[in-house]
Amino acid sequence: MDNVERLFREYHAPVVRYLARQLGDHDLADELAQETFLRALRHGPVVNERAWLFTVATNLLRDETRRAARERARLTLLHQELASDGREPDVFRLERETEDERASLRERALARAAVEALAERDRLALLMREEGLDYHEIAAALGLSVASVGTTLSRARRRLVNVCESLQIEANSTAGGTDVA
Amino acid sequence: MSPEEFNLPDERIVPEFTTTGHLTEGTVGTWLDGVFDMAAVQQVEAHVQACPECAAMAAEARGLIAASARILRVLDTVPVGVAPRTGTVRAAVRIATETHGSGSPVSTVRVTTAVPATSLESGGSTDSDRSDIPGNDRIGAEVKRYLHTWWYPAAAAAATLVLAIGMRAWLRAGYPAQDSGYSLPTAAGAPSPSALPLPQPGSPEQQLSLTPEAQSMDASGTFTPEMNFSAATTRRMAAVSGMTREQQPAPYSSPVTPGTVIGPGNGEQYDRIEDNPFLDVTTNPLSTFSIDVDRASYANVRRFLENGQQPPADAVRIEELINYFPYDLPAPRGNDPVSITTEVAAAPWQPSHQLVRIALQSRRISGTALPPSNLVFLIDVSGSMSSPNKLPLVKQALRLLVDQLREQDRVAVVTYRDGTRLALPSTSGDEKERIVQAIEALEAGGSTAGSSGIEMAYRVARDSFVSNGNNRVILTTDGDFNVGASSDGELERLIEQKRDEGTYLTVLGFGTGNYQDAKMEKLARSGNGNYAYVDNLAEARKALVHEMGATLLTVANDTKLQVEFNPRRVQSYRLVGYEDRLLRNEDFTDDHKDAGDLGAGHQVTALYELVPVGVTGTVSLPKVQPRRYQQPGRASAAAAAAGSDELLFVNLRYKLPGESTSRLMTHAVRTTVGKGSIDMRFISSVASFGMLLRSSVYKGSTSIAQVLDQARAALGRDEGGYRAGFVRLVELYRDLDIREDEPR
Numbered sequence: 001m002d003n004v005e006r007l008f009r010e011y012h013a014p015v016v017r018y019l020a021r022q023l024g025d026h027d028l029a030d031e032l033a034q035e036t037f038l039r040a041l042r043h044g045p046v047v048n049e050r051a052w053l054f055t056v057a058t059n060l061l062r063d064e065t066r067r068a069a070r071e072r073a074r075l076t077l078l079h080q081e082l083a084s085d086g087r088e089p090d091v092f093r094l095e096r097e098t099e100d101e102r103a104s105l106r107e108r109a110l111a112r113a114a115v116e117a118l119a120e121r122d123r124l125a126l127l128m129r130e131e132g133l134d135y136h137e138i139a140a141a142l143g144l145s146v147a148s149v150g151t152t153l154s155r156a157r158r159r160l161v162n163v164c165e166s167l168q169i170e171a172n173s174t175a176g177g178t179d180v181a
Numbered sequence: 182m183s184p185e186e187f188n189l190p191d192e193r194i195v196p197e198f199t200t201t202g203h204l205t206e207g208t209v210g211t212w213l214d215g216v217f218d219m220a221a222v223q224q225v226e227a228h229v230q231a232c233p234e235c236a237a238m239a240a241e242a243r244g245l246i247a248a249s250a251r252i253l254r255v256l257d258t259v260p261v262g263v264a265p266r267t268g269t270v271r272a273a274v275r276i277a278t279e280t281h282g283s284g285s286p287v288s289t290v291r292v293t294t295a296v297p298a299t300s301l302e303s304g305g306s307t308d309s310d311r312s313d314i315p316g317n318d319r320i321g322a323e324v325k326r327y328l329h330t331w332w333y334p335a336a337a338a339a340a341t342l343v344l345a346i347g348m349r350a351w352l353r354a355g356y357p358a359q360d361s362g363y364s365l366p367t368a369a370g371a372p373s374p375s376a377l378p379l380p381q382p383g384s385p386e387q388q389l390s391l392t393p394e395a396q397s398m399d400a401s402g403t404f405t406p407e408m409n410f411s412a413a414t415t416r417r418m419a420a421v422s423g424m425t426r427e428q429q430p431a432p433y434s435s436p437v438t439p440g441t442v443i444g445p446g447n448g449e450q451y452d453r454i455e456d457n458p459f460l461d462v463t464t465n466p467l468s469t470f471s472i473d474v475d476r477a478s479y480a481n482v483r484r485f486l487e488n489g490q491q492p493p494a495d496a497v498r499i500e501e502l503i504n505y506f507p508y509d510l511p512a513p514r515g516n517d518p519v520s521i522t523t524e525v526a527a528a529p530w531q532p533s534h535q536l537v538r539i540a541l542q543s544r545r546i547s548g549t550a551l552p553p554s555n556l557v558f559l560i561d562v563s564g565s566m567s568s569p570n571k572l573p574l575v576k577q578a579l580r581l582l583v584d585q586l587r588e589q590d591r592v593a594v595v596t597y598r599d600g601t602r603l604a605l606p607s608t609s610g611d612e613k614e615r616i617v618q619a620i621e622a623l624e625a626g627g628s629t630a631g632s633s634g635i636e637m638a639y640r641v642a643r644d645s646f647v648s649n650g651n652n653r654v655i656l657t658t659d660g661d662f663n664v665g666a667s668s669d670g671e672l673e674r675l676i677e678q679k680r681d682e683g684t685y686l687t688v689l690g691f692g693t694g695n696y697q698d699a700k701m702e703k704l705a706r707s708g709n710g711n712y713a714y715v716d717n718l719a720e721a722r723k724a725l726v727h728e729m730g731a732t733l734l735t736v737a738n739d740t741k742l743q744v745e746f747n748p749r750r751v752q753s754y755r756l757v758g759y760e761d762r763l764l765r766n767e768d769f770t771d772d773h774k775d776a777g778d779l780g781a782g783h784q785v786t787a788l789y790e791l792v793p794v795g796v797t798g799t800v801s802l803p804k805v806q807p808r809r810y811q812q813p814g815r816a817s818a819a820a821a822a823a824g825s826d827e828l829l830f831v832n833l834r835y836k837l838p839g840e841s842t843s844r845l846m847t848h849a850v851r852t853t854v855g856k857g858s859i860d861m862r863f864i865s866s867v868a869s870f871g872m873l874l875r876s877s878v879y880k881g882s883t884s885i886a887q888v889l890d891q892a893r894a895a896l897g898r899d900e901g902g903y904r905a906g907f908v909r910l911v912e913l914y915r916d917l918d919i920r921e922d923e924p925r
Contacts, residue, residue, distance in 0.1 A: 017257060134573075157242075
């Protein structure tokens with residue numbers, strides 16, 4: 001098994017998940033992950049490979065978000081539609097949907113809104129941590145000091161949970177209690 | 182970026198305090214994330230123990246860590262642990278069509294992986310791009326694209342796939358027949374209708390409708406049929422298609438061919454547990470089983486509930502839930518390694534039944550009096566161990582253990598991933614610094630485990646073997662225990678052989694998602710070892726340090742219990758839990774038959790639910806043809822004299838370590854029914870909770886409210902706060918929207 005194949009096997013899933021959680025768009029995440037591993041292939045062996053991959057992925061991500069805001073706009077459209085009054089988007093109106101499905105779609109929209117409410121650096125740090133990166137790797141990838149990673153993560157987690165809870169309450173009250181999550 | 186330019190900072194992270202002398206939030210988070218080195222951990226822990234405010238902050242932070250992980254998981258578009266839902270397939274088709282047809286921008290809506298199930302099943306081909314799909318082949322291409330985007334990134338997808346296959350098997354096998362699941366086994370093979378509240382055929386939870394359209398899609402071999410059933414039913418079905426490797430033929434006819442149980446995680450595997458049935462005392466006067474001191478199930482159940490998931494029924498082992506908690510039991514007398522305590526009370530879920538508790542307490546040995554230990558840690562450091570609740574937690578747990586080591590103890594560390602490495606040669610316990618450095622240097626990465634390293638671990642253990650000592654290999658793994666070319670069977674044989682040579686095996690399970698409960702328990706059992714699931718530092722402390730004596734040192738081997746019931750007092754009985762520990766009656770006196778071991782200071786509780794003579798209508802037992810040569814009513818004169826006011830008689834067999842002949846202890850239980858001690862009431866609430874979680878047919882009238890009332894009233898002194906933790910867990914379950922136990 002050559003090095004890139006090994007890298008791919010081991011880190012492709014975490015990198016894609018990391019990107020997809022950021023972008024809310026799986027295709028785009030896949031493309032950026034492809035590009036990340038392509039660069040790894042061109043680059044040859046690296047030390048601190050995981051941190052290296054996540055740094056490259058983060059750079060691509062930042063470029064992408066800056067350049068293509070419209071990619072996200074279409075998702076925002078979807079989630080606003082969902083979060084506004086629990087009404088499902090047009091495409092789903094044609095389907096007989098279970099309560100379950102509606103709840104899960106709405107839950108996802110809430111989670112996405114909460115993630116987007118985080119400052120970019122906090123969000124990236126938290127998502128990297130969720131993929132198992134240690135503080136030193138996160139610090140290297142984001143250009144933070146190692147000592148500040150703990151604070152960054154604590155802040156991100158607290159805000160994520162708080163935003164999500166308040167959105168949840170808001171959504172429940174606008175839904176008039178009929179659509180209980 | 183070149184490799185030279187890409188270096189990680191190497192500064193040490195130190196705890197920070199606020200001006201008011203408390204830990205900063207970031208420090209608490211860093212500590213819980215397992216990033217601090219040992220000195221820092223000790224500093225933080227000392228402070229947290231002394232400072233209730235910081236302890237509260239830590240508790241909150243733990244909650245935030247769990248909650249934020251949960252929120253982020255919601256973003257992963259493959260729903261974990263949720264079966265393909267109603268209309269999913271059609272939604273996929275619809276979305277695909279609309280995307281192509283109208284250019285609608287909603288192409289980002291993703292679909293669960295029900296679609297490729299059949300393609301996998303039909304000979305491993307992933308050729309879902311078939312033109313015979315009803316509709317058009319553009320959809321096929323779309324489906325294929327979905328498959329590609331999903332296949333690599335989502336490990337969870339595999340779980341969903343297998344689940345889908347399991348359901349298809351279930352469908353093929355036909356609707357489960359009326360008599361197939363729950364009746365008692367009989368010699369004549371003719372189950373009688375039971376008085377227990379059984380799910381009736383045609384009840385909503387078992388109803389399943391196949392629309393003609395869905396059937397035709399199925400016939401084309403491309404789509405799973407559309408199914409209408411609740412998530413609860415799918416879970417039940419997943420449990421029904423239970424994994425039954427090496428399982429003895431079940432007394433019930435199973436509606437499905439054996440498959441694999443997929444837990445709500447992804448890829449977690451559990452052996453099927455079928456509640457022990459009520460047995461007639463006249464035909465089955467003896468009940469024999471091996472004791473089991475494991476309690477991994479409790480931590481595992483807690484993990485599921487804290488993640489907001491219903492634990493799979495097969496992950497709930499009631500005896501392990503009960504044995505998780507410490508009870509107030511007398512120490513063994515004289516030279517006995519163990520004491521037997523019994524108690525009888527009414528069963529809270531069925532007041533006309535009685536509950537008998539048989540509790541064992543093994544001799545405690547204080548830490549300083551322990552014989553020398555020769556420990557070899559075998560640690561998985563492959564990439565899958567990198568998440569915070571795995572290797573970092575292992576490292577913290579090991580650091581805790583190091584403090585307990587004495588000069589005469591020895592520790593070695595072997596790691597494995599694509600290769601095996603001796604990370605620390607066997608080192609004396611007084612060289613703590615060296616041991617800590619080796620632990621600190623452990624890092625996860627590299628490919629999945631190619632070699633298990635177990636041979637090397639055993640070799641190291643043998644080279645530093647301490648006779649009369651505690652020689653043990655401690656395997657820490659997330660269940661991805663790859664044995665390479667050899668089979669699981671060969672591995673078990675190796676472990677058994679080493680056990681006979683005096684080196685035991687303990688298994689510590691870490692992490693989620695790939696966790697293989699059944700396999701790990703089996704390995705530990707083969708190695709005369711214990712098995713614990715470790716999900717947080719407190720659990721690590723409990724498993725390794727606080728109970729070092731119990732976890733690591735055996736005082737009685739091959740411990741078996743045999744209970745004889747008095748047919749004058751007891752009609753029928755049921756052993757609660759221990760489903761996979763049952764022994765044949767003749768195994769009790771067979772010293773070649775292996776059974777569970779008792780460590781120092783261990784406690785074991787077994788519960789029997791009895792139907793006393795005279796109670797009718799609660800349980801219906803199969804009629805047995807009267808026997809011609811043995812008259813069940815006729816007991817010997819001695820038994821008649823001795824047994825009149827006896828309910829049952831407990832026989833306990835064990836071997837002292839190093840001996841090959843077993844010894845016997847006995848204990849008679851009188852019919853007196855008490856109100857139940859605090860411990861007894863707590864135990865019955867835990868058993869009730871276990872039955873609710875398992876949706877057991879024997880749960881009777883119990884409810885969450887009753888469990889809570891009982892547990893709250895039976896906290897006792899609650900040293901260590903374990904019972905309070907149980908109450909919180911039950912409250913959490915009550916507040917989760919996942920319960921299946923309420924009347925529909």
